[in-house]
Amino acid sequence: MSSGPAGQAMGSLNGPLTETGRRAPIRTFLRTVDGVTIDAAYDPGTGPSHDLVIVVAHGFTGDLERPHVRRAAAAFAQFAAVVTFSFRGHGASGGASTVGDREVLDLAAAVAWARELGHARVATVGFSMGGSVVLRHAALHGPAGQEREGRTEAHPDAVVSVSAPARWYYRGTAPMRRLHWLVTRPVGRAVGRYGLRTRIHHREWDPVPLSPVESVPRIAPTPLLIVHGDQDGYFPVDHPRMLAAAADGHAELWLEHGMGHAENATDDELLARIGGWAAAHAS
Numbered sequence: 001m002s003s004g005p006a007g008q009a010m011g012s013l014n015g016p017l018t019e020t021g022r023r024a025p026i027r028t029f030l031r032t033v034d035g036v037t038i039d040a041a042y043d044p045g046t047g048p049s050h051d052l053v054i055v056v057a058h059g060f061t062g063d064l065e066r067p068h069v070r071r072a073a074a075a076f077a078q079f080a081a082v083v084t085f086s087f088r089g090h091g092a093s094g095g096a097s098t099v100g101d102r103e104v105l106d107l108a109a110a111v112a113w114a115r116e117l118g119h120a121r122v123a124t125v126g127f128s129m130g131g132s133v134v135l136r137h138a139a140l141h142g143p144a145g146q147e148r149e150g151r152t153e154a155h156p157d158a159v160v161s162v163s164a165p166a167r168w169y170y171r172g173t174a175p176m177r178r179l180h181w182l183v184t185r186p187v188g189r190a191v192g193r194y195g196l197r198t199r200i201h202h203r204e205w206d207p208v209p210l211s212p213v214e215s216v217p218r219i220a221p222t223p224l225l226i227v228h229g230d231q232d233g234y235f236p237v238d239h240p241r242m243l244a245a246a247a248d249g250h251a252e253l254w255l256e257h258g259m260g261h262a263e264n265a266t267d268d269e270l271l272a273r274i275g276g277w278a279a280a281h282a283s
Contacts, residue, residue, distance in 0.1 A: 022050060022081070023117060030085070030113055032105040036095035039064060040085040040110055042117065045077035047279070052080035053119040054278055055110050055156075057130030059163075059262045060099060060179070061196045063091025068263035072125075075271035079279040081119060085110045087130070089199040096201040099183055100132050101209045107137045108154040115153055123158040123278035128234070128262040131164025132212045135243075139215035142222045158282035159219060160274055162227040163262040165235050166213040166242040175234045175261075216246040223281035224251040227266075227274065229259025252277075 022044035030038040041064055054076040058069045063086035073082045087106050089097030097103070107124065114122050126134035134156070141155045171177050182188035183200055192198045216224070224247060228240035237255060244253040254273075259265050266274075 026117075030109040032088075032109045034102065034105055036088045036102075036106070037093060038085050038088065038106050038109055039092040040083060040113065042114075043073060043077050043082045043084075045079070045081040047077065047079040047081075047275075049080050049121075049279060051120040052123065052279055052282055053083055053114040053117070053121070054080050054123045054125055054275065055083045055085075055107070055114055057103075057107055057110075057124060057126035057133050058084075058087065058090070059128030059130055060097070061090070061192070061198045062127075062130075062263065063087075063093075063197070065091060066263075068266075071268075072127075072263055072266065072271055075268055076125070076275045076278070078272070079275040080123070081114075081117075083110050083114045087133075089201070091197065096199045098201050098205070100129050100136075101205055103129070103133045104137045104140060104209075107133050108141060111137075111141070111154045111156060121157045121282040122155075123160065123282040124156045125160040125162065125274060125278065126164065127162045127266070128164065131161040131262075134159050135161050135164065135212045135215040135219065136210055138222055138224070139210060139218035142219050156222060156282075158223045158225075158278050160225045160227065160278060161212075161243070162266060162274070163229065163232055163235065164212055164226075164239070164243070166211070166239040166246075168208065168211050170235065170239075172236070173234055179234075213242050213246045216243050216251065217248065220247070220250040223283075225254065225274070225277055225281075226251050227254045227256065227270070229256045229261065229265055231258055232261045232265075234261045 026042040064084040088095035
């Protein structure tokens with residue numbers, strides 16, 4: 001296998017077409033612009049749209065093989081093709097997790113690959129850490145970001161952020177205090193590596209990346225949906241409300257009654273609604 005630019009598969013890029021005109025499933029590795037290999041999978045889906053693909057960005061300590069990620073992918077496949085991938089430091093991907101910072105490069109590689117496979121419309125759906133990443137990615141690669149940096153191949157056409165934080169360094173709940181211990185302490189990172197299959201980078205952010213709430217105003221006019229549970233144990237409802245307020249009327253906000261946090265708390269009915277929204281708004 002040979003390396004390639006961001007979003008290009010290492011080895012064969014395009015799988016064969018099926019009798020329906022869709023591509024066959026593909027499993028491959030992508031290479032990011034900073035040289036990290038990213039485990040990625042493509043499912044052509046069964047939905048009515050051939051030109052739409054939904055790219056799923058999982059939460060911290062997840063990967064594309066996790067049952068809750070596969071369940072989300074299966075639900076979205078009823079509407080469109082689906083790309084799943086493992087963030088750096090997770091699963092079979094290389095590198096170490098930066099907990100939402102350089103992960104934006106992983107998502108950019110996955111989106112660029114989805115476009116290289118022939119999809120004209122791309123919706124990104126992120127959960128928890130992935131929810132913050134899709135917001136930052138859209139701010140960097142949306143219309144305003146394209147004007148500044150020309151990153152047209154990785155831009156999303158619609159964005160869904162589920163259970164995301166609004167601001168960095170939040171420690172207001174017990175689960176987030178535990179997560180900070182996991183990330184910042186050597187023994188915590190060892191627990192992450194051997195207990196949670198997640199390799200965490202030892203360096204602190206420098207510089208501190210653009211926060212989710214700072215990213216949201218830069219996403220317009222790309223359609224944006226913010227989804228959050230009113231029983232989220234990590235981030236209370238002031239986080240999604242802060243994100244929606246920053247959008248200044250541009251984003252939709254779904255506050256889901258009784259829902260907890262991220263993929264595990266997102267039931268099949270909600271996943272279907274998210275898939276339907278993405279299919280309707282990615283243009």
